[in-house]
Amino acid sequence: MATPKSDLPQGTLDLLILKAVAGDPLHGYAIAQRLEQVSRGVVQVPEGSLYPALHRLENRGMLAANWKKTETGREAKFYQLTRKGRKQLEAEAASWQRLSEAVGLILAMDGVVR
Amino acid sequence: MNWWSRLLRRSRMEDQLEKELRFHLDQHADDLVARGLDPDEARREARLALGGPEQVKENCRDARGTRWLEDFAQDTRHALRTFRRKPGFAAVTVLILALGIGATTVMFAVVNGVLLEPLAFPDAERLVAVHGFTESFGEYWGFSPPDFADLKRISKTLITAAWTYGGGTISAPGAPEYVDGRQISAGLFSTLGITPLQGRGFQPNEDSRGATPVAIISSSLWRRRFGGDPSVVGRNFVFEGKPYVIVGVTPAGFQLDEPADVFTPLGQQTEPRMQNREAHFLHVPARIRPGVTLAEAQSEVALIGRQLEAQYPKSNRGVGMRVRRLQEEIVRDVRPTLWLLLAAVGLVLTVACVNIASLMLTRAISREREFAMRVALGAGRSRLARACVTESLLLGVFGGALGIFIAKLSIHPFITFWPGSLPRAGEIHLDWRVFAFGIGMSLSSAFLCGLAPIMRIPLRGLDPALRAGGRAIAGGSSRLYGVFVASEIALAFVLLVCAGMLGNALLKLSSLDPGFDPRNVLTARFAISPAALGNPEQIRATWQDVLDRIRRMPEIKSAALADIIPMREGENSLSYRTTPAPPPPSQEPIALASSVTPDYLKVMGIPLRAGRFLDEHDVAVSDPVVAIDENLAQHAFGTKNAVGRQLWVPAFGAAPVQVVGVVGHVRHWGLAGDDQSRVRDQMYYPFAQVPGPLLRFFSSVMSITMRTKTPPLSAVEPLRLELRGAAGDQALYEPRSMQQLVSASLARQRFLLILFRAFAGLALLLASTGIYGVMAYLTGQRTSEIGVRMAVGATERDILGLVMRQSVWLVAAGLVAGVPVALAAGWALQRFVAGMQPAYVATFAVMIPLLLISAFLASFIPARRASRVDSVSALRQE
Numbered sequence: 001m002a003t004p005k006s007d008l009p010q011g012t013l014d015l016l017i018l019k020a021v022a023g024d025p026l027h028g029y030a031i032a033q034r035l036e037q038v039s040r041g042v043v044q045v046p047e048g049s050l051y052p053a054l055h056r057l058e059n060r061g062m063l064a065a066n067w068k069k070t071e072t073g074r075e076a077k078f079y080q081l082t083r084k085g086r087k088q089l090e091a092e093a094a095s096w097q098r099l100s101e102a103v104g105l106i107l108a109m110d111g112v113v114r
Numbered sequence: 115m116n117w118w119s120r121l122l123r124r125s126r127m128e129d130q131l132e133k134e135l136r137f138h139l140d141q142h143a144d145d146l147v148a149r150g151l152d153p154d155e156a157r158r159e160a161r162l163a164l165g166g167p168e169q170v171k172e173n174c175r176d177a178r179g180t181r182w183l184e185d186f187a188q189d190t191r192h193a194l195r196t197f198r199r200k201p202g203f204a205a206v207t208v209l210i211l212a213l214g215i216g217a218t219t220v221m222f223a224v225v226n227g228v229l230l231e232p233l234a235f236p237d238a239e240r241l242v243a244v245h246g247f248t249e250s251f252g253e254y255w256g257f258s259p260p261d262f263a264d265l266k267r268i269s270k271t272l273i274t275a276a277w278t279y280g281g282g283t284i285s286a287p288g289a290p291e292y293v294d295g296r297q298i299s300a301g302l303f304s305t306l307g308i309t310p311l312q313g314r315g316f317q318p319n320e321d322s323r324g325a326t327p328v329a330i331i332s333s334s335l336w337r338r339r340f341g342g343d344p345s346v347v348g349r350n351f352v353f354e355g356k357p358y359v360i361v362g363v364t365p366a367g368f369q370l371d372e373p374a375d376v377f378t379p380l381g382q383q384t385e386p387r388m389q390n391r392e393a394h395f396l397h398v399p400a401r402i403r404p405g406v407t408l409a410e411a412q413s414e415v416a417l418i419g420r421q422l423e424a425q426y427p428k429s430n431r432g433v434g435m436r437v438r439r440l441q442e443e444i445v446r447d448v449r450p451t452l453w454l455l456l457a458a459v460g461l462v463l464t465v466a467c468v469n470i471a472s473l474m475l476t477r478a479i480s481r482e483r484e485f486a487m488r489v490a491l492g493a494g495r496s497r498l499a500r501a502c503v504t505e506s507l508l509l510g511v512f513g514g515a516l517g518i519f520i521a522k523l524s525i526h527p528f529i530t531f532w533p534g535s536l537p538r539a540g541e542i543h544l545d546w547r548v549f550a551f552g553i554g555m556s557l558s559s560a561f562l563c564g565l566a567p568i569m570r571i572p573l574r575g576l577d578p579a580l581r582a583g584g585r586a587i588a589g590g591s592s593r594l595y596g597v598f599v600a601s602e603i604a605l606a607f608v609l610l611v612c613a614g615m616l617g618n619a620l621l622k623l624s625s626l627d628p629g630f631d632p633r634n635v636l637t638a639r640f641a642i643s644p645a646a647l648g649n650p651e652q653i654r655a656t657w658q659d660v661l662d663r664i665r666r667m668p669e670i671k672s673a674a675l676a677d678i679i680p681m682r683e684g685e686n687s688l689s690y691r692t693t694p695a696p697p698p699p700s701q702e703p704i705a706l707a708s709s710v711t712p713d714y715l716k717v718m719g720i721p722l723r724a725g726r727f728l729d730e731h732d733v734a735v736s737d738p739v740v741a742i743d744e745n746l747a748q749h750a751f752g753t754k755n756a757v758g759r760q761l762w763v764p765a766f767g768a769a770p771v772q773v774v775g776v777v778g779h780v781r782h783w784g785l786a787g788d789d790q791s792r793v794r795d796q797m798y799y800p801f802a803q804v805p806g807p808l809l810r811f812f813s814s815v816m817s818i819t820m821r822t823k824t825p826p827l828s829a830v831e832p833l834r835l836e837l838r839g840a841a842g843d844q845a846l847y848e849p850r851s852m853q854q855l856v857s858a859s860l861a862r863q864r865f866l867l868i869l870f871r872a873f874a875g876l877a878l879l880l881a882s883t884g885i886y887g888v889m890a891y892l893t894g895q896r897t898s899e900i901g902v903r904m905a906v907g908a909t910e911r912d913i914l915g916l917v918m919r920q921s922v923w924l925v926a927a928g929l930v931a932g933v934p935v936a937l938a939a940g941w942a943l944q945r946f947v948a949g950m951q952p953a954y955v956a957t958f959a960v961m962i963p964l965l966l967i968s969a970f971l972a973s974f975i976p977a978r979r980a981s982r983v984d985s986v987s988a989l990r991q992e
Contacts (some may be wrong), residue, residue, distance in 0.1 A: 029141040048165030052173035077134045
């Protein structure tokens with residue numbers, strides 16, 4: 001656990017959540033787990049903001065929620081990407097890609113970084 | 115799921131949120147346990163990772179987007195709880211608001227139904243009325259039939275129609291009955307866009323001399339006399355002694371100016387006046403043709419007027435033509451009264467609102483600590499403001515609902531209470547527009563009332579309010595209170611001045627001499643037997659018989675006939691000249707001409723000033739004579755002694771008429787209206803000298819007047835029996851005592867006075883309670899200050915004076931603001947109510963002390979309480 005943690009840039013939590021549920025429906029805890037695992041522990045999801053974000057996305061129609069049994073037999077609220085959410089995800093992912101490439105290019109400029 | 119259903123499932127969502135978070139915590143803890151942590155430690159770790167559960171929940175609720183609604187529901191519950199705890203405050207507020215809203219809604223419903231709603235005709239905004247006008251008589255001069263025919267023929271912009279008054283006796287089937295009627299041109303119904311309930315309107319060929327007599331009857335007559343017979347079209351009835359065929363039935367509620375039962379074709383009339391360009395008796399409604407504007411129609415009609423003037427200088431010189439919207443014409447009489455009343459009611463509502471605002475402010479100040487506490491606990495200023503507004507809106511909803519209920523109960527009594535007939539009264543309803551107005555008014559007034567407390571919400575968290583332990587920091591709010599009290603005083607003063615001026619005017623008007631002696635005089639319209647209308651001799655004989663029969667009755671002292679009766683509807687204005695040659699048209703004087711029998715002067719008790727009145731010797735074959743009133747004598751001859759002089763009256767022919775006597779002026783246009791009326795000269799000419807061909811028409815307008823020995827109205831039934839006639843087809847109708855007519859001539863002033871007095875009383879009461887409340891509060895806040903003052907030697911008198919001075923200042927400020935508004939309101943009254951005179955000095959002299967005394971009494975109780983303060987206990991309150 002020596003990997004340094006990074007704070008999430010403002011507004012990226014929504015994007016990450018959308019990406020996390022792009023496959024199978026997941027409950028809140030699983031979303032947090034997956035984000036942490038996939039980012040190899042770099043992204044620490046602020047759990048306090050996770051649920052408000054989920055509710056906000058549900059409210060905006062990006063996510064749909066269902067109560068289902070988990071493998072351990074308990075009921076949990078599973079979130080799933082809606083069609084609207086998928087579009088939003090594609091748009092935001094593309095824009096993030098462009099932005100990070102641009103930032104990468106700028107940082108790679110010769111003679112600027114000493 | 116929309117926000118509404120989400121709100122309804124609020125508790126379910128709360129449960130789910132709880133469950134979701136619990137699941138998360140358990141799951142996290144389980145994972146940690148699986149990694150080898152102690153279960154308690156694992157749970158602690160999981161909680162730490164998630165953060166405060168309440169905060170997370172709160173953020174989730176915010177994210178749901180129904181936040182404001184939940185707050186609103188919470189505020190509503192809180193407000194309801196507060197009301198329940200202080201039911202007195204809520205009840206008083208709701209009641210005051212309900213009275214204000216109720217009165218305003220009633221007046222708005224009347225204004226809406228009468229002035230704002232389009233007339234109940236299709237495409238009513240294209241309907242207009244065409245008027246003649248002359249410089250000397252002004253607007254609303256009728257049309258003569260030849261002028262109407264020319265207008266109809268020439269006009270390209272208007273589809274015109276015409277009507278005039280009719281009426282007569284229906285003698286079969288059933289008992290004889292006098293009914294009101296109208297003579298109408300063929301196009302009238304189609305011009306107005308009216309489809310008869312049954313049958314059809316008149317056709318052009320029926321609207322001409324010699325055509326078969328046809329009639330359209332009202333649906334009320336149809337039900338009353340024909341039992342609603344579905345095949346009434348084609349049936350016969352006898353009207354004015356002539357058999358008519360019914361061709362149509364009007365829709366229920368249809369009326370031109372007032373209800374009428376029989377409509378006959380105007381063009382079938384054979385009277386000489388139908389050819390007379392100087393007989394202006396037609397009303398001309400018209401419809402603007404498609405694609406034409408009102409302005410275009412106006413200029414075309416003015417042009418036609420000028421053409422006719424050039425073509426017929428003898429009759430039409432100085433007579434112009436104008437177009438007005440029909441709706442304006444119908445409501446012309448009541449428009450100013452209605453706006454006046456709506457304004458007055460608005461003032462009352464404003465006073466009520468100010469009163470409620472000051473009540474709410476008082477309450478807000480007493481709740482200052484609560485507010486400060488809530489701010490300290492993290493409530494935002496906007497959140498508290500919303501709570502205040504919710505509270506006042508809730509009061510508004512209750513007040514508005516109760517107010518609309520009051521309006522619903524009182525609208526019909528109010529319309530019945532209206533003096534005379536209110537035009538379009540049948541069209542006044544509490545429709546959605548009125549409801550929207552009522553609801554809008556109550557919510558906006560409640561909102562405004564709720565603004566004052568918002569200003570009391572502390573800006574910062576732990577405000578001095580908490581530390582001060584509820585002691586007043588009264589600076590800001592006492593100024594606000596001052597504004598409230600002063601504006602209540604100002605508004606109440608305006609209403610008091612209006613009521614005072616009306617009362618003053620009514621007192622003056624009632625004491626005016628009407629110019630005749632109204633005691634024990636009975637008047638009634640009368641229709642002689644239609645069978646007698648055949649020739650002039652028969653008509654004269656029948657009327658003579660009527661007079662003779664009346665004179666023989668024991669109840670009657672004297673009796674006479676007259677075509678117009680003072681202070682009753684109906685008039686006949688004729689132009690006159692003092693030389694044979696016509697003067698410039700705009701200067702031609704006009705006199706009210708009344709055709710009477712010799713005893714008229716005696717019956718009415720009009721004083722004779724000079725010469726003699728008309729007598730039995732003035733008959734058809736003798737020289738034409740007139741008696742004139744003192745005004746005409748003064749205008750025409752510059753002297754009251756005009757006996758023996760000559761007048762030329764074009765309506766009587768080219769020959770001059772001899773003035774045989776001068777009599778006193780009669781206030782024909784009512785006690786209030788006569789001084790301002792345009793036609794103030796009067797002349798009387800003998801009924802015996804009315805030319806034969808005109809007698810049939812005169813018969814339809816003659817009334818009988820009698821001086822009685824008994825109370826006048828008790829003579830009506832014996833008269834009815836005595837005058838039924840041999841065939842039982844003569845009818846006495848509209849019996850009125852002259853005292854009734856005199857009193858009715860002031861009905862509008864009296865009506866306004868009653869309402870304004872009620873409004874002013876209410877405003878005064880509200881303002882006084884306002885002063886009382888505010889003074890009680892302010893002195894209560896100053897208790898400790900007063901304690902200090904008394905401790906250092908102030909006497910009870912000093913304290914009393916201190917408090918009273920404060921209230922006198924408030925009243926003075928209110929008066930300073932109120933005087934200019936009162937002057938403006940007085941000006942409006944003078945402008946719109948006949949018989950009003952400027953009486954500011956007298957009114958102010960009464961009303962200012964009245965206000966001062968009320969304010970004095972209202973602030974005396976708090977002042978006295980303050981002066982009794984025990985300094986030791988007051989200081990201990992600290």
